[in-house]
Amino acid sequence: MSKYLIITEKPSARKNFEKALGGKTGHFDQFDYELVSLHGHMLGLAAPENQVPKELSKKYQSWSLDNLPWDISHFQWRNQYTSSYNPKTKKESSTKREVDAIKEKAKSADAIVIATDTDPSGEGELLAWEVLLAINWKGKVLRANFLDESAKSIQKAMTNLRDISDPTKDGDLIRGNARNRWDFISMQLTRIATTASRQYGGYNILSRQGRLKSAMLYKVYEQEEAIKNYVKIPYFENRYKDDAGNIYSRSVKKEDEQVPFRFSSKIEAEKEKEDLISSGTPVIISTEKKETKPPKLLDLSSLSALLAKDGYKAKEVLETYQKLYEDQIVSYPRTEDKTITPEQFNDSLPNIDKIADLVGVDVSKLTNKVPRKTHVKAEGAHGANRPGPRVPISLADLKKYGMSGPKIYEILSKNFLAMFAENYQYEQIKAEIKENPSFTAIINRPLVNGWHDIYQEHEEEETNYKNIGKNAELFIHEGQNSKPSAPTWSWLKAFLEKNEIGTGATRTSTYADLTSPTKKQDAYIQDKKGKIQLTDVGRTAAFVVKGTFIAQPTTTKQIFDIFEQVGQFKVDMAYAMKSSSLTVAHDMPIIIENAKKLQKELGAPSQKLVVPDMVSGIWSKTNQKIQFNRSFSGHRFTDTEVEKLLNNEKISIQATSKKGKVYTASGQLEEKVINGRTYVNFVPDFSKG
Structure with missing residues (x-):
């Protein structure tokens, strides 16, 4: 019997796998298994100075423009252990111990299963392979691709494992590596x-x-x-307005740079007005029935933008959505899909009424249970953002995930439920001024509200239908060039x-x-x-x-x-x-x-930058170009002293203490490491050690 070590992306994902498979260890399908979890990236690319030969390290550590841009042919693309935060001890520690523990467990495994998120960027693949390469794993590697963290999806993924033992042929890993290195x-x-x-x-x-x-x-x-830089440019144009409030105007194409009936002065418009009839008769020239389909399913940025109007920050929405996903209340957050698959559509049907009741949607409006071609396609992976397989007890209960929890679920659900409603149907009426047909108006009269009763994409639109009037009067409309929003x-x-x-x-x-x-x-x-x-x-x-x-x-x-x-x-x-x-x-x-x-x-910066008095040159000790502060304790090094310091010679200067006392300081240039960065400065003998 084969034994698999299954690696999930984080502890919460491991717990969902435990529920789906029957425990942290056990037997499933045709194999025994043990579950372990990562904490996101356990390793990452080392700092630039640690990617190059030692003699080039200082150059690649520097932010000086003289040392940029880099020559990436020097890079060895090394990884290093990251820091892991322990919420119990409230301390950060290296991830090496956790990676070593995975290495130990892998010794008894016949294969390792990568069960990290199937991320479109290749991120999930990358963070798993970082660990496998670190432990020098040479055995079989299998991939579990799951749509979400529901038991059904996990079980299906574990019965359809894919062999990706050769990292050079794993396209998702290569994609993730390319993005990581490019950045x-x-x-x-x-x-x-x-x-x-x-x-x-x-x-x-x-x-x-x-x-x-x-x-x-x-x-x-x-x-x-x-x-x-916007400059208002007014224009004046003749239009008609009927006694029902409808406006009749001549059509203007967006690409038109000059409109002959728009004038820069009111006097010119008044002059044209004299040649037009002062009042006319509105008449209907066409009536056409039209309809619109429900809007596309939301992605996370669209959802975040809608919630921003209620004061919810993007960071809060992102964190709350992730927690909701981990509890299977909403679908996978990092999807690129704009539609859902037929299988995902069918899986959602049993929960439709419960979701509708929860978010205050009239179930009787959900009469369209046939998959729409605009929303359901046999393609994609995780599917578009939507409610998850677990329907919460109440919206108020979702506040425990974050303050935006109830609103996230409400908007996401109504957007999703809209595709189960009928199309919005309306009658489009086109009217014109009988005596001057170039002046027209378009009026939309609602017939069937359909999905509009469930979900509104934008602010509530005016839906009160007005009949055309019996008479229309000519007036001069004052407009202006569009101001940038x-x-x-x-x-x-x-x-x-x-x-x-x-x-x-x-x-x-x-x-x-x-x-x-x-x-x-x-x-x-x-x-x-x-x-x-x-x-x-x-x-x-x-x-x-x-x-x-x-x-x-x-x-x-x-x-x-x-x-x-x-x-x-x-x-x-x-x-x-x-x-x-x-x-x-x-x-x-x-x-x-x-x-x-x-x-x-x-303009000048709000906080003035105090620019250090720096000097640069080749330091004989390292034979590399360096930069150091030309001043020390009230003394500014002369050109001769700078030359001696660059020659790695010791010099004596007259310095002034903070209390104003003059003293003699003897010293030379030395390297010091502060917050991981190396600096070169004058160091007096009494400061050494």
Whole structure:
């Protein structure tokens, strides 16, 4: 009898596997098993200075622009153990002990089963293989792909295991590795932007840049600039209004740059008015029945944007949704699917009425139990975001998962239930002014509310039907060129969707990172009930990437496409890594030039940066270029003293203590490690040891 060691992504997932299989150890199907769990990434890429030969370590540790960009041919792509937080001891410790424990258990296993989340980015595959490679596992590796953490899905996955013993042929792992390494290389842009902002702009900020971050920040910056530079251009146009309140106007195409009947002055409109009849007769020229299908199923970013209007932050929604998923109340969060499979549709049917009762939907409205082609397709994996297999007792009970719990379930459920309702049907009436047919009006009259009774995508629309009037009077309408809309999380989410940037979950997590960092002052975007604006830090970080590849949505989409191609073995890893290096090489000079314009464009920083008096040169002790503080305790080193220090000679200077006492300090340049970073500075003899 074969014995399998099953590795889940986290302890909560392991508990769900225990429920599905019958315990932490036991027998299932054709094998014995033992369950173990990870805590996310147990290993990760080591710091840049630990990826290169020792003699290059200091160069790759440096944030100096002289040492950027990197030559990634030096990289050995080493992993190191991460830190694991123990909630009982409230301390962090290395994950090595946990990985060693897995290694010990693996000695008695005939195969290891990767049962981490089936993540579209390859993340689940990557974090499992990081451990397998660390323990030097050479045996059989099997993959369990499950749609959710329900017992049924887990059991089905465990009876359909897939052999992925060769890591070089595991497309999901290759995709995950490509994304991981690409992001690692691109973190140079954070170093470049941060150093350039400080060195040339006097802005003492951490300018974090990345695939999604930069595109999101720069889009908000562009919109804020468009609003700031907006100039109102009024226009005047003749229209009719009937006694029922309907407006009749001449049609304008969006692409029209000039509209002949729109005038820049009211006088011109008055002149045209003289040639038009002052009153006319509205007549119906066509009537057509139309209908709309229920809206598409929500993804996590769309759900987050809706909840933002109620004051729920993206970070809170993300964390709460994850907890709800782990208890099988909602579906898998990090899905890319926009539809569900026929099997998922059938599995949901027994719970439809219970869900409807819970969220206050009239069950009698759910008359369409046939799968819609727009919502149900035989493709995808986890399926779109929707209610999970476990229906909660009450909405109020969901607050234990997070304050947004009840609202998450209510919106998600109503959106899902909408596809079981009939189409929204209405009659579209087109009318015109009989004496002047170029003036028309369109009126929609509701016939069957259908899914509108269950779920509203936007604010409640005016549905009161008005008949056309008997008479219409000519008037001059004053309008203006469209003002750029104020940015919102919903608006930004729509931009990301349109450009196919990220998944619903990655958009939400990145947005949460920008709006709700550990320290409030480090936020890049301020979110007030979904209305957003850049903070000073965010505006600075956005400005320095103006004109770069990393800030362009087309670039971000191309990068995601490359990850997919790597996972499908259409291009190799070297191609993906080269694209990252080319992005950095292209963007670095642009970022530096932008940094030089920071104060001119954005003004002086709110907190003045105290720039140290630094000097650089080749230090004979290491034969490498270094940078050190030219001043020490009130003394500024002369050119001769600097030369001696770089020659690794000891010098004596007259220094001044904090109390104003003058004393002689003898010393030379020394290396010191502070918070993991190595610095070179003048160290007097009495400070050594």
